[in-house]
Amino acid sequence: MKWKPKDLLDLDNLTTEEIEHILQTAKPMREILSRPIKKLPTLRGKSVVLLFYESSTRTRTSFESAAKILGADTTNFTVAQSSITKGESLLDTAKTIQAMNVDLVVVRHSSSGAADFLADTLKASVINGGDGQHAHPTQALLDLFTIQERIGDIKGKKVVIVGDIIHSRVARSNAIGLQKMGADVTLVGPPTLLPTEMSYLGIKLSHDLDKELPGADVVMALRLQLERQQSGLFPSIREYSKLYGLSVDRIKKTGKQTIVMHPGPMNRGVEIASDLADSVQSVIEKQVTNGVAIRMALIYLLIGGGTGNVVD
Amino acid sequence: MLWIKNVTVIDPGQGVSGVNDVLVQKDKIVEVGPSFKAKEVLVKLGVTDINEVNQIDGDGKYLFPGLIDVHVHLREPGQEDKEDIASGSRAAIRGGFTSIMAMANTFPIVDQRAVVEFIKLQARRAGMARVYPISAVTKGFKGQELVEMMDIKDGGAVGFSDDGKGIQNAEIMRLALEYVKLTGCPIISHCEDEALASKGVMRRGRTSARLGLPGIPASSESVMVARDILLAAETGGKLHIAHVSTKESVEMIRWAKGKGIDLSAEVNPHHLIFTDEDITLTDTSYKVNPPLPSREDQEALLEGIIDGTIDMLATDHAPHTWEEKARPFQEAPFGINGLETSLAAVWQKLVQSGKLTPEKLVECWSLNPAQRFGIEGGTLKPGSLADMVLFDPLYKEEISTEAMESKSGNTPFLKKELQGFPVITWVEGRMLMKNRKII
Structure with missing residues (x-):
């Protein structure tokens, strides 16, 4: 298919075919990653700016690796060393980047809508690397890719996402992507972190993890921001972990060889026990590897012309 | 002639x-x-x-008798890049408003007679709409000490409000409602519980959840409306509720009026025309406080106007510069510029569609404001x-x-x-x- 979108802001404005096309494109990328010489000339001369307003290790590194493997040049625009600390607005920063004639901007920002805002302003393509509580589409795509890789067709599979749903851009983008791919998704968390308004997704919401585990093909734990305890959203880490923490014992309740996912970074012993995180059921490291492949696919589709064969 | x-x-x-x-x-x-x-x-x-x-x-x-807007922000003194008294009172005239009441959240805050008199002077120099200053309730909007209400009233203020900020301390609100009786003016309450509103940027609900924007629950307004009604009942002080936006607020105001409490209320046109569902991540002109309501709230607001529970329409004209609004939704300031569009918008969306009669419009936007705040205008009687x-x-x-x-x-x-x-x-x-x- 011919790739049309200029930007990747979230999964809700992608068609199922477009999502499938991204996943399909990521397959040869994944293969390139396992080669001894990981370098292609495909995007030579293209420039990618990584505009990260929030700290991030894996996402930024992942994008940077992806762009470099494809031969593009990358520039890091990190908050501490830039004029952002001198009070420059996002709009002016965007215009400055625009003036440098870059091809692609990857943005991470603590405000929901920051990526949409940039896409509205810039001629360059924009990939949302996570905006506030709104969306994290590349994480969702790499999760879809990982699920497909491990258990095949996503359609009809039961996926449980557990944790701080309301504050999670990962949960939102995953719920949308999984639904589009035909999965049966359930969101689980305490009422303070999974309030009723999440019903907008039109999927099952539950406060009882143990009740939802039977039959689950995939269980995804979200990172719990420990500071949220101080604002009263849950009484203690101990109680949270007791009610919603994943462990090898608990995951047995699925009655299946369930795969366990986590977007990282993990709080071991809080939302996920080490025994499970390091078990054969865990695909957490695979998620990281696949993240590079998915981002290669996206960068290629957005600024590589979307035609021709990437793999020689 | x-x-x-x-x-x-x-x-x-x-x-x-x-x-x-x-x-x-x-x-x-x-x-x-x-x-x-x-x-x-x-x-x-x-x-x-x-x-x-x-x-x-x-x-x-x-x-029509000239419209009277009881709720505008003219930004002068202090933020003349957004608006000043001359430009704001010209905008009023262009929008059909012959009298406007200017809120106190300027820099410095209108909490002394000198500032009230400055605003009146600037309005006279502009020679456009008549401008009636509203004074702060508490010094510096700090919610701690009352302003010199009598001196300020003698300087020309027609009401007292910390609008832009709710008075969090109930005892201060109670004292304000007691003391304001000396002046005969109303306290205009900006009802917002800051702990509940927290860092919210739009009404909490399915749309805020979808957009991943922090939500402001309807209760953040309604609990304060309930509190202030009870305090007005207890003290006998005159109360006006600014920018009502929830159905619970409407119900409580209706109850309070039934009890004979000395209370009036206003609603902003944007709350009658838009809902939270109209909000997108890239158009910050819809970002306003109180935030755009749910559809049920909107229906209740309109019903409140029709049955007289809500007395007035008011624009809550809140100008902001282009640069300030050209930010991601979460970071842009709250406020909608209303003086030059509100009458047309209400006419087109509510009067033309038969939801509101022209008589009701004039009653809510001219007659009732004049009577409640004791200012001239509101009718064309000889x-x-x-x-x-x-x-x-x-x-x-x-x-x-x-x-x-x-x-x-x-x-x-x-x-x-x-x-x-x-x-x-x-x-x-x-x-x-x-x-x-x-x-």
């Missing part, structure tokens, strides 16, 4: 609603009545030559000030910053066409706007 002929006069203050002629001498209304003859006019106006009388054909148009608006229900205009008198253009109607605009505005008999332009 002025003779407006064959115009549909809407003046609930004297129960007039129909085609009439209107006579004005100097700054006062002389008479409103059915088609005068030239000879009668000469007698009534006490002139010998009909050429001394400016004659205006009002056929197909409405004549002897009243000739504050008038000639309104053309067919006039269409695309909203543009070039045509606007306000310094800011933060309105969701920008680049959209509205129908039904004031075409002449008179203040005290002086024609200040004609054919959509300030004279």
